[in-house]
Amino acid sequence: xxxxxxxxxxxxxxxxxYFDRSPCTFIDGKAGELRYRGYSxxxxxxxxxxEETAFLLLNGELPGxxxxxxxDAELKAARKLPAPVLDIIHAIKSAHPMDVLxxxxxxxxxxxxxTADNSREATLRKAVRLTSQVPMIVAVHSRIRExxxxxxxxxxxxxxxxxxxxxTGKKPSADAAQLIDRDLILHAxxxxxxxxxxxxxxxxxxxxxxxxxxxxxxxxxxPAHGGAAEDVMKMAEEIGDPxxxxxxxxERRGAGVPVTGFGHRVYRAEDPRARHMRAGxxxxxxxxxxxxxxxxLQAVVAAMAPYARHGVNVNVDFYSGVVYHLLGIKRDLFxxxxxxxxxxxxxxxxLEQLENNILxxxxxxxxxxxxRAYVPIERR
Numbered sequence: 001x002x003x004x005x006x007x008x009x010x011x012x013x014x015x016x017x018y019f020d021r022s023p024c025t026f027i028d029g030k031a032g033e034l035r036y037r038g039y040s041x042x043x044x045x046x047x048x049x050x051e052e053t054a055f056l057l058l059n060g061e062l063p064g065x066x067x068x069x070x071x072d073a074e075l076k077a078a079r080k081l082p083a084p085v086l087d088i089i090h091a092i093k094s095a096h097p098m099d100v101l102x103x104x105x106x107x108x109x110x111x112x113x114x115t116a117d118n119s120r121e122a123t124l125r126k127a128v129r130l131t132s133q134v135p136m137i138v139a140v141h142s143r144i145r146e147x148x149x150x151x152x153x154x155x156x157x158x159x160x161x162x163x164x165x166x167x168t169g170k171k172p173s174a175d176a177a178q179l180i181d182r183d184l185i186l187h188a189x190x191x192x193x194x195x196x197x198x199x200x201x202x203x204x205x206x207x208x209x210x211x212x213x214x215x216x217x218x219x220x221x222x223p224a225h226g227g228a229a230e231d232v233m234k235m236a237e238e239i240g241d242p243x244x245x246x247x248x249x250x251e252r253r254g255a256g257v258p259v260t261g262f263g264h265r266v267y268r269a270e271d272p273r274a275r276h277m278r279a280g281x282x283x284x285x286x287x288x289x290x291x292x293x294x295x296x297l298q299a300v301v302a303a304m305a306p307y308a309r310h311g312v313n314v315n316v317d318f319y320s321g322v323v324y325h326l327l328g329i330k331r332d333l334f335x336x337x338x339x340x341x342x343x344x345x346x347x348x349x350x351l352e353q354l355e356n357n358i359l360x361x362x363x364x365x366x367x368x369x370x371x372r373a374y375v376p377i378e379r380r
Contacts, residue, residue: 261318
């Protein structure tokens, strides 16, 4: 290795590396603070809607009343899937929902009139359509694989409520719809995470929004990125009773195994999104006569309290999985719901990359053999 090579510092995982500027998402991991376009995630989760938050992310400002009405109309108008895409979903119905979502989202590019147009205006139009079509894919596939007819969208329902309607065939309560709406807001954007970076890499080649979203979905499908909510529900079932939580945590920590739902690549304090799902789990679990799930989670939190000083705190997915479970959503749909919320955030990352585009091409430091001569196969 040369002296120059020895002086090079490798940033594995690109941890702590800034590769661009963004006016969209502010994260202070030490303080546990998150803002979209300057607005606290707490204010947005408590007072906004997913539609309003999506407009904010895509356009930079909160919408006026008429702007929100227009966006709502555009989203509802896009609640349809081309017949060939439905055929594809039928053909691969036995696949994992994330694989179906990735494949169907890619197929949508063949039917979008703006696919090849990377102008800001066309990309915004595609972003709105995909924001509506992604939950359509998830809900339609969920019904088809169970041998049921897809549920037609209800144009009287908002984005979150319509998702629950199409998944279950039952009109959701106002509380259930609000919980999912809040969940989508909390997952809508989170800076340059793995899936968002994947979207930027793809659009950096001057591909199109559909290609970038497909790459983002593929990245999110990996358990190291999007699978925590599903694993938390498995953990809660394994613990089974609040009285066993402390022993479970002690055993895991003693074996050097992380406790699911704790810790985050960015946050050293508690994930600021977690508190909003915590309140929802508490309320919903009591309303549905299943308070043990909230009690188990809180017992795990209490057992993990000594590790908080080391930056191992609750993250947003710790509570999300139990919310989904209580609403009757199948476990393998937990990550697809994450994707449903993240579509506007992925689109924002694409828009930002396109504004001042440059091919993303980092380096790897070679540490293989020195130069050597080729040896013919007869002499090997």
